[in-house]
Amino acid sequence: METFILIGITGIGLGALYFLIASGLSLIYGLMGVLNFAHGSFLTVGAFVGFWVASKMGFETSMPEFILAMLVGGLAAGLFALLIEQLLITRLYDRHIDQALVTVGVSLVVGAVLGGWFGNDLRMFPAPLWFLSAIDIGGAKIPADRVVYIATAVLLLVGNWALLKFTRIGLIIRAGVENRNMVNALGINVRRAFSTVFFLGGFAAGVGGVLVSVYSNGVSPLIAATYLIYGFIVVVIGGMGSVPGSFLAAMMIGVIRQFANYYATGLGDFVVVILLAVVLLIRPQGLLGKVRS
């Protein structure tokens, strides 16, 4: 039973990391139709800025200091995302393939610049020491950092939901995902919603970057690659444009992957892809996605 709980919660913790990157991908795609390959670089930028802030504090950080590093990292990634959107994406209005291509270029350039400056070796992230301690849940010893991941993801989900539900810009974003042309026709400027979504997506990815670098024991320009791919898988399974769908799919995938890896070493990734294929065959629009007319 303890093993069961341990693997389950570890899986949810991993799923939380997937969600942080997938939520932005899903909204950006849902609203603008942009397949954002630069999302991995948002994650890396957030990780490096967060690392820079945290390492100013010494070799370990207290919890408030860590949260500060996370917020600054998220903010930097959000601003970077905004810059990319304003500089490149908006100029290729509605040329979806070209938009995807440009983001591929961005990810290459960011990878090269960070790799050239810092090298590709892992640099230890100064995380609070208590992340290493274990929390007792139902007799299982859960590593404390997993709880932090889950809490952050839940906070982000709630914040996202509140923003989409209760603010004017949230209303515009929801309407835009549903039918962008109609929103435009009603005389509402969707462009601001675009920028908001890019900033929020970048912020979530940047926060995720800090957490990912704790999870992978350090920062490097290479940490984002696997998470970006898992982010894509989560978005497809959860349904494009649906943040709750991404949350559900991310948790599912995290848990299934951990269990598969426990019972059959190394099979986790394989099982996830099989799951993807099955979902596509049965429900091509994803779990909570809507069929587009």
Add this chain to the structure above:
Amino acid sequence: MLRWKYSRPLLGLLIALLALAPILGANPLSRPGLQQTMAVAFIWGGLALTYDLLFGFTGLLSFGHALYFATGVYVSCILINHEVVVWWLAALISIAVSALLALLVGAASLRTTGITFAMVTLAFGEAGHVIIQRNFFNLTGGENGIALNADRIPSLFISVANTKFIYWAALAALIFTYAVIWWVTESSAGRVFAALRDNELRVQVLGLNTQRYKLLAFVISAALAALLGAVMLIAAGSAAPRFADAGVTISLLLMVVLGGAVTRWGAVIGGIFYSIATTRMQDLTQQESFKTIPKWIGGPIAEPALVLGLLFIFVVMFAPGGLSGAYYRLRLRAITKKSQ
């Protein structure tokens, strides 16, 4: 007609020159070093062309093309090393395996379109990459890959002095790929591919089975990629996980966009240029004069991805059509000026 009337005779001459260069006395191509570089560049040129068939001609943005290339590399290497069949049969089997794999993966992922298709193919491609790295049944050698057992292939392809045979094999593979793709894209099926890219609904309304045609393009492209993979195995002498990396597909995309899609020769030139540029740029940054540049600017420049990424962004933003697109625009301008 935008084609220059001398282009075909000149192309024939160029191929003849490239083919004969290794035995034509003293010239740069008589050195094994450059022969090896060019052999690898030819393979990339061919691979870019197979990607152009998907992306340029049929409008399928796949991010999992590396899977079929790697299938060619790995399946032939495993079959050769375990002495299952003779080397050329191993290559043929790897092509068949790749086509079958493409049939299965394509049948599932072609249920989606556009950007979703890109994500799904990426996921399948990465699954292949992971399987190779996991070293199941001790077949793929994990992170280190597997060295090709040199005793099991003809001695022609071994030793530095024989590099010219690898060069010829790669050139032949490129020409074969070009011929097949030329034939496919000019055939009636090729017309349907182009129609699918431009207006899928229209093709559907005309009563054609769109899925079947897309799958056909997907499988042809995968089979040719596996053939080039088998040649790459001989050129590289080993099968390594880097051949299955998603980075391979992204490089192919870069080659096609930089060279220009849908013109065939654009993709080939893009592939050859990209391959040579990445190897030469590394040599360049090893030089002493390069070390005088301050590290904060020299470090990123030493990564080929920086220049290629910036060039790529520039082409997508300001010069759609890439190199061949620019060429045809110039031709068009010259022709219209003449007719005035």
